[in-house]
Amino acid sequence: xxxxxxxxxxxxxxxxxxxxxxxxxxxxxxxxxxxxxxxxxxxxxxxxxxxxxxxxxxxxxxxxxxxxxxxxxxxxxxxxxxxxxxxxxxxxxxxxxxxxxxxxxxxxxxxxxxxxxxxxxxxxxxxxxxxxxxxxxxxxxxxxxxxxxxxxxxxxxxxxxxxxxxxxxxxxxxxxxxxxxxxxxxxxxxxxxxxxxxxxxxxxxxxxxxxxxxxxxxxxxxxxxxxxxxxxxxxxxxxxxxxxxxxxxxxxxxxxxxxxxxxxxxxxxxxxxxxxxxxxxxxxxxxxxxxxxxxxxxxxxxxxxxxxxx
Amino acid sequence: xxxxxxxxxxxxxxxxxxxxxxxxxxxxxxxxxxxxxxxxxxxxxxxxxxxxxxxxxxxxxxxxxxxxxxxxxxxxxxxxxxxxxxxxxxxxxxxxxxxxxxxxxxxxxxxxxxxxxxxxxxxxxxxxxxxxxxxxxxxxxxxxxxxxxxxxxxxxxxxxxxxxxxxxxxxxxxxxxxxxxxxxxxxxxxxxxxxxxxxxxxxxxxxxxxxxxxxxxxxxxxxxxxxxxxxxxxxxxxxxxxxxxxxxxxxxxxxxxxxxxxxxxxxxxxxxxxxxxxxxxxxxxxxxxxxxxxxxxxxxxxxxxxxxxxxxxxxxxxxxxxxx
Numbered sequence: 001x002x003x004x005x006x007x008x009x010x011x012x013x014x015x016x017x018x019x020x021x022x023x024x025x026x027x028x029x030x031x032x033x034x035x036x037x038x039x040x041x042x043x044x045x046x047x048x049x050x051x052x053x054x055x056x057x058x059x060x061x062x063x064x065x066x067x068x069x070x071x072x073x074x075x076x077x078x079x080x081x082x083x084x085x086x087x088x089x090x091x092x093x094x095x096x097x098x099x100x101x102x103x104x105x106x107x108x109x110x111x112x113x114x115x116x117x118x119x120x121x122x123x124x125x126x127x128x129x130x131x132x133x134x135x136x137x138x139x140x141x142x143x144x145x146x147x148x149x150x151x152x153x154x155x156x157x158x159x160x161x162x163x164x165x166x167x168x169x170x171x172x173x174x175x176x177x178x179x180x181x182x183x184x185x186x187x188x189x190x191x192x193x194x195x196x197x198x199x200x201x202x203x204x205x206x207x208x209x210x211x212x213x214x215x216x217x218x219x220x221x222x223x224x225x226x227x228x229x230x231x232x233x234x235x236x237x238x239x240x241x242x243x244x245x246x247x248x249x250x251x252x253x254x255x256x257x258x259x260x261x262x263x264x265x266x267x268x269x270x271x272x273x274x275x276x277x278x279x280x281x282x283x284x285x286x287x288x289x290x291x292x293x294x295x296x297x298x299x300x301x302x303x304x305x306x307x308x309x310x
Numbered sequence: 311x312x313x314x315x316x317x318x319x320x321x322x323x324x325x326x327x328x329x330x331x332x333x334x335x336x337x338x339x340x341x342x343x344x345x346x347x348x349x350x351x352x353x354x355x356x357x358x359x360x361x362x363x364x365x366x367x368x369x370x371x372x373x374x375x376x377x378x379x380x381x382x383x384x385x386x387x388x389x390x391x392x393x394x395x396x397x398x399x400x401x402x403x404x405x406x407x408x409x410x411x412x413x414x415x416x417x418x419x420x421x422x423x424x425x426x427x428x429x430x431x432x433x434x435x436x437x438x439x440x441x442x443x444x445x446x447x448x449x450x451x452x453x454x455x456x457x458x459x460x461x462x463x464x465x466x467x468x469x470x471x472x473x474x475x476x477x478x479x480x481x482x483x484x485x486x487x488x489x490x491x492x493x494x495x496x497x498x499x500x501x502x503x504x505x506x507x508x509x510x511x512x513x514x515x516x517x518x519x520x521x522x523x524x525x526x527x528x529x530x531x532x533x534x535x536x537x538x539x540x541x542x543x544x545x546x547x548x549x550x551x552x553x554x555x556x557x558x559x560x561x562x563x564x565x566x567x568x569x570x571x572x573x574x575x576x577x578x579x580x581x582x583x584x585x586x587x588x589x590x591x592x593x594x595x596x597x598x599x600x601x602x603x604x605x606x607x608x609x610x611x612x613x614x615x616x617x618x619x620x621x622x623x624x625x626x627x628x629x630x631x632x633x634x
Contacts, residue, residue: 145321149325154565154570156570241451248576249588271462271473280462290452291451
């Protein structure tokens with residue numbers, strides 16, 4: 001009972017949410033829509049998501065079902081008809097895989113890795129950042145020193161070493177990416193939370209008998225979310241690019257667990273033999289994905305920027 | 311002031327030690343290097359002799375202690391693959407990386423700053439928008455993919471440039487470098503461009519932001535009122551004022567350029583330190599991995615330390631806060 005009352009008291013000065021959630025969302029969308037580039041990029045992402053997660057439905061072949069592969073189909077040029085009786089629009093690779101199907105499946109792996117690494121890094125970063133900002137003192141000094149040190153090192157180097165230590169596999173790559181990327185979220189959360197913590201509504205919430213975690217997650221967190229959303233978009237794109245780089249360097253995923261990076265890495269071996277389609281098309285898919293996510297992130301940042309008065 | 315310096319230096323030493331433990335334990339966990347280097351048909355006796363020779367039968371703590379003692383004696387161990395001291399190995403590879411990094415920084419500065427100045431001078435022109443779009447590409451498109459496109463275009467299709475490796479070296483004033491030969495330049499130019507793109511994007515954005523800000527300031531207005539030509543205002547007034555943050559960032563980026571060299575060197579088969587670390591990871595060459603990683607940690611801790619100390623010298627508030 002006392003908690004309900006406390007919640008109501010704390011809710012009164014709770015910052016500026018005069019607008020309802022739906023209205024804020026509508027405002028956000030109408031601002032976002034102003035850039036046709038961003039809307040186009042968002043559409044591209046939606047299509048790519050559909051194609052990748054619907055890969056078993058839309059692709060002409062399951063490229064990782066060995067029974068369906070025919071060695072006679074190896075290195076077919078784009079647009080050639082294979083033994084399966086359909087046209088390989090983007091050609092086939094050295095094992096007779098249909099490149100189009102391989103790209104859809106590879107995109108799915110890349111998305112799974114990028115999204116889960118981004119989400120986990122976000123969670124870890126929020127916890128670290130909020131803890132540091134809320135408790136202050138020695139905890140803050142220690143946590144933020146670690147974060148700063150990590151931020152000064154390039155993520156690619158950190159991820160490379162971690163994957164080398166953890167071994168190959170999707171789980172290991174995600175773990176390595178989370179360790180390499182959480183610091184960005186922690187830094188952002190910490191900065192924003194420091195500002196919010198000094199405001200009256202947090203002071204008011206703290207003076208009530210609400211448990212600490214409730215103040216942190218119900219009152220503080222919603223107000224530090226906007227900058228985090230921006231970081232999250234950029235980090236998902238960079239996770240996808242990082243994974244591709246690791247796989248390209250030979251420490252990421254093997255070709256039996258396809259990602260765009262391992263496809264490109266495989267194609268790179270045939271770069272001198274005029275079989276450009278093995279590496280060009282997965283590379284294009286990677287580039288389009290990463291650039292589209294970054295463009296959307298750019299626009300989200302513009303819209304959420306508080307200096308951008310409406 | 312002095313106490314702040316001492317605290318920071320002590321912190322840095324603690325960090326290096328902690329990282330050396332983490333690196334050592336982590337590399338230890340990767341696997342037994344003997345399995346990779348030894349002939350699978352070797353007898354158990356040979357195997358055990360090799361393991362004992364490298365001290366791999368000792369407990370982890372003992373191995374770490376031996377390692378530390380050797381490091382202080384200037385001995386980073388012997389590469390298991392090349393069978394020469396790691397120090398010699400790294401130093402023999404270092405000039406190649408240095409060449410690559412130097413040329414790429416030159417390109418990034420030589421192209422990035424003029425482009426950024428232009429983009430800030432005429433922010434609404436088509437050229438400026440094109441420059442900014444390209445800088446976004448430089449930021450977001452993975453390095454290795456651009457490198458591959460360069461090889462496909464200029465080496466495979468056009469046949470203008472070699473697709474990889476380092477060119478002939480020549481000695482000039484006692485320094486041996488591939489930058490003294492035409493062949494060397496034809497080899498270095500593609501990887502250097504590849505490595506420079508990220509920094510170029512950064513330079514463009516920084517310069518443009520500084521330029522846009524400076525264009526609205528009083529000193530530019532007064533210079534205009536004096537009747538100075540724009541060319542002179544931009545190059546002798548604005549550029550001087552915005553060069554401080556650019557130089558700072560360039561210095562900070564040096565470390566990450568070394569890291570990105572790992573990717574570029576692998577794509578272009580450039581025989582530098584980056585290629586060495588990738589090869590040693592793939593071949594489980596433990597001493598090389600450990601030494602490289604600890605050197606990198608020391609480099610980054612040093613960069614951080616210098617930046618902090620310089621800022622503390624310049625800004626008294628940092629010192630008074632006690633460096634939290």
